[in-house]
Amino acid sequence: MKIVRISNAAIQPDEGLAALAGLGGGAVSSFTGIARDDGGVTAIELEHYPGMTEASLSSLIEAATARWSLLGAIITHRVGIVPVGAPVVVVGAASLHRAAALEATAFLIDRLKTEAPFWKREHYADGTAKWVDAKASDDARAERWA
Amino acid sequence: MKIVRISNAAIQPDEGLAALAGLGGGAVSSFTGIARDDGGVTAIELEHYPGMTEASLSSLIEAATARWSLLGAIITHRVGIVPVGAPVVVVGAASLHRAAALEATAFLIDRLKTEAPFWKREHYADGTAKWVDAKASDDARAERWA
């Protein structure tokens, strides 16, 4: 099971996880990234590159599947306006034993952060908005998997 | 938020995760261990050491909280008879940034496997049952965190 979803609407993390839990494996791991109130942020806005986004996320799942023995993996990413407190991204993986699911989950979110064509803008209560800068720490984490 | 639950009834993984997602952090990570049909197993049965179990799981959460900057962590473990396909354990952690939640989740499940006083027995379709042996690979994974 390999699922990539780009969603304009609210993400339900448990939907994907329930699907992963039904694959017969003993291990399901997941990561949920949530829009955070980082100093007065009211919402974040996600722009993406339609077409390339889906291809990029699919190839991340292919790379994880080549590297670990997985029964399934999912990536759901929201785009558009996301209110603070709501999920922005959910990644998950299922495997027979736990090491594969845990490592694949970290791999998927780390690589997504540096490879998938999304751009994030923070909206503030005063009506202003600011593009978020990429972080060197994200590059460092992604390179652990090179 | 630090929650330890020992449950005789079915576990709902999403309950604990929803609580973690509401703590204001940007990251929630989780691991679900599922009873697996490992060669004709129909159910597993979990015995535990009441009192010590809760203390052991609480001290695992304390250790994770001392090691990473967490907003919250949960461990829910089922005991008694667990049918194949149902969750046996859910661990989860919430943090501002993803590294802490991801690493704490792996730490909690790895250490739980070698420290918490649970014993697993597999039940087979022919009515027989067999105690599961501890795995050297679990010790090796737990020692990564020493």
Next chain:
Amino acid sequence: MKLVYFARVREAIGLSSEECDVPQDARSVGDLVAWISARSEEHACALQDLSRLRFALDQEMVADDALLGAAQELAIFPPVTGG
């Protein structure tokens, strides 16, 4: 002292718990386990291989050379297999 047994150990001994009066010369967990082994053939069989047993004193995991001190409960069980 209260003795509690779990899993294979409980089944082999046929009891989940029992009481014992700790002999004067039993100072460590290992000493006490050796003494308990003499209680019956079932005890001897269940407790013969210390390397396959784990111990908790008053619900804290300890090694077999831990001193009994004033502990009130000794648990004896196989390596844990939860999760």
Next chain:
Amino acid sequence: MKLVYFARVREAIGLSSEECDVPQDARSVGDLVAWISARSEEHACALQDLSRLRFALDQEMVADDALLGAAQELAIFPPVTGG
């Protein structure tokens, strides 16, 4: 060739996409970006610092020395910040 812009680059140029006829002497992504920069002050400003830009040719991430070949779409954008 179709040029597509995202995020800060899109805003600075004031367009999300445009068409261009690739000049004969533009062989690499870097060559083409230098040529696009001359289109307007906004283009020049948006594209002046290659180190802060990322590129995709036909929706595959590439470095600025990648050859254009027969690609039909060049995307120019800042480092990604999803997740």
